Amino acid sequence: MIDKIRKMLELVDADYADIRYENKKETSIWFEGKELTRVSANSADGYVLRVLSKGGFSSVAFTKPEDAGRAAAAALADAKLLSRNVRESVRLAGVPVIKARFRPEMSEHPEKVSLEEKIALTRAYNGIPLKNPKVITTSIAYVETCRDKYFASTEGTEINEELATLSLAGTGTARDGALTQSALFLTGGSDGFSCLRNREDYFEKNSKFLTDMLSAKPVAGGVYNVILDQGLAGTFTHEAFGHFSEADLVEDMPELRKKMSIGAQLGSGSVNIVDDPTLPHQLGFYKYDDEGVPAKRVQLMKNGVLAGRLHSRRTAAAFGDEATGHCVAEDYRYEPIVRMGSIMIEPDPATDFEKLLSQLGNGLYLCGSKGGQTSGENFTFSAAWGFEVKNGKIGQMLRDINIMGNMFTTLKNIAAVGNDPLLSEFGGCGKGQINRRSCHGGPHILVNSVVVGGVK
């Protein structure tokens, strides 16, 4: 395949070009309630060609190999159009030429497990919440994607990397009278099929939280000091801070870029944040990004001071930094963009959960992420459930919890960081493309003055 795509590169007369071919195999098994509603195992493939010509950098995605000539002409025309109209010519940061074939170590390759066994496991986990008669339905799916990627550039880089991503995840819905509540079940990872085995305890535990929520009380809207569990701390780190560490997002936002200057004191002294796609066996792991650049660990914040950014080759050159290997595409349909790998707040070994509770005194303990969103400096995210905390003791369970805040204010309001980090098993960041391997986490953290939506 490398030979085939290298020949496609010869169709382009430009300063630089690269091409990525992917064959993506996807297996999906869906249950809705007790019913099996979808089983499919397919493969689909396509190409993304990128062209740099006289300072204009463009891309074209195509699915038919016979369209290669037309695609090359379109990419070149688009690059020339850019070249005529951009103020600053695009440059690409220098990177080493690599020739590699990489297969990550996995404890159990999913392609070695039969479809029947995958259906049986999904049926078994789906059945756990349904044991409780108050659980009226579920929507739980096994999704396996194996991307076999081939990359070649006119600089001579040739890489073949395979990434297998698994999830067995979904929602359960419980009902009591007119009240309906739902909870997420999120298992998965990049470490092979074994990450899904022996997870009955997880499904049992979340099933109990789901039915317990039927007797929880709605949170009262207001401003609270809160402890965020590892999932929510990760969501905050990803949504509120992480996206503005992505150089392609911040580069054209002059006000934010000014505030996000390297060396700026943005957070409290207890906040250290890294992004590390090289962590083996974690959801966010990869060796080379979709520009053929080796992934690197990046210290983004040190003691509250902004210390680094995530880059593509283009943004690295524009910022005068080194490429970090964070330019990733969802699949063969998309050009790569700057993405987080595994982003997390680093733990403080001296602060355990009991110490955080004691420091909180009165407030809320919020657990489990149900997604989030950012716009400019502002973010919103949703907690799966929570608890009142009075005098450092966990009390009544709460439901229907959404919080919002301003990134800069909230980073400064992080009063303490725990010692118990966890990384997420399930991704799905939607920055124009879905990144199933987007991984985030951290320890429990204590944040002061958080706006919580709800009835007053």
Add this chain to the structure above:
Amino acid sequence: MKSLIDCAGSVGAEFEIYSRSSETKSVSIENSELKDVKSCMSSGVGLRLIKNGMSGLSFTRNLTDPESLVKNAMASLRAGVEAKFTFPCTKEYLKLRTNSVKSGQITSDELLAESFRMRDLLARKAKAQVNAGARLFTAEYRLINSAGTDISWKESSVEKYGSLISAGGSEYSAGDSGFDLLPMSDASLLNVVRLFEADRAEIRPEPGKQKVLFMPRAMNTLLWRVQSGANGQSLHQKITPLAGRIGEKVFSDILTLRNNPLNDSIPGARSVDDEGVPCSNFPLIDRGVFKGFYCDLNFAAKTGSVPTGHGFRRSMWGGDPVILKPQPYLGHLFFDKGEKSFDALLKEMGKGIVVFSALGDHTGNIPNGDFSVGLSLGLCVENGRIVGKAKDTMVSGNIYDIMKRAVAVGSESEPAYSNNPPVLFDGVDVSS
């Protein structure tokens, strides 16, 4: 295609073949500078089979091996996914305008020229970060099934946007959608400038119940919950608060909410759904009264109702139609327009909040109708005038509660947001 039809027909199953071939061209300007020009050429075929009450599906990007596609679908079918429906024979359907023959000739240079025009107009009027862009989409579809349906259609759309970004990152934008590349109206762009001017002061609104005006771009906060409630799938799964309430008044009688794919004044019109069932001008809520659930073939059979022409290869987040299987979906959902202009709605409100865009509308307890969203762009109104931007503010409620307290509907709809007008509600919880 013929070899696929022959191959699918040879396995003794009912079959449905969905093919799509599309091209996009897009340009984007960020902070007044040209950021990107790119293209995409995509094709694919999705196959569904039904045999002995079971269904299977498969897809491919390149139809080079029809036998493998059929084999994959048969393997899927053997896994045991039940199908209680059959594919329809649709020979007659409305002919709608779904594309412009000229759209195929539109060049990236022309998209860029219009984007520069929008940028220049905004930059002349406001000192702010300016973003703008345009995207051309053209596609050809064909739907064939073993019952005799064979329908082809073309689609084209040109979407444009122009935005001003405030120092805090809030986006004031105008969007437009049409079959051809026509200039966005100056009035739409100047309205963006007018709203941006109100961003001078940041106000933390008083917590408590207030009047809240949901603008078209924020309407998904409410409509996603209605879509969940009125979905035949939710009825089958027993998770909808609307079960057993057909004919009951559930919203204010000033609200009529319909899904009308037959409206071909804007791009995206459809006379049949992705399963070949004819579409209709379908009222979900008629003057406050719930009229019925919308279904695809599958959930119509499961709930003992008739398919309503809402089986689309779409999900809440869009998705790739070749890969997705049809499911109940409302792609053309909007409130009927009222009589009040934007300024008249502000006067009616007196004091309250205008929600231009919401953060987190996809989160929370959607089946229950609950929402609790942050305002990525919300403006505070006092004495019928915009006085500043709402700071760190959330609005919360339940649609089955607040829809009863709708007090006015706007007269100006936005094609880029399914032709929705703004809607004003009383007594919405505000936290700040």
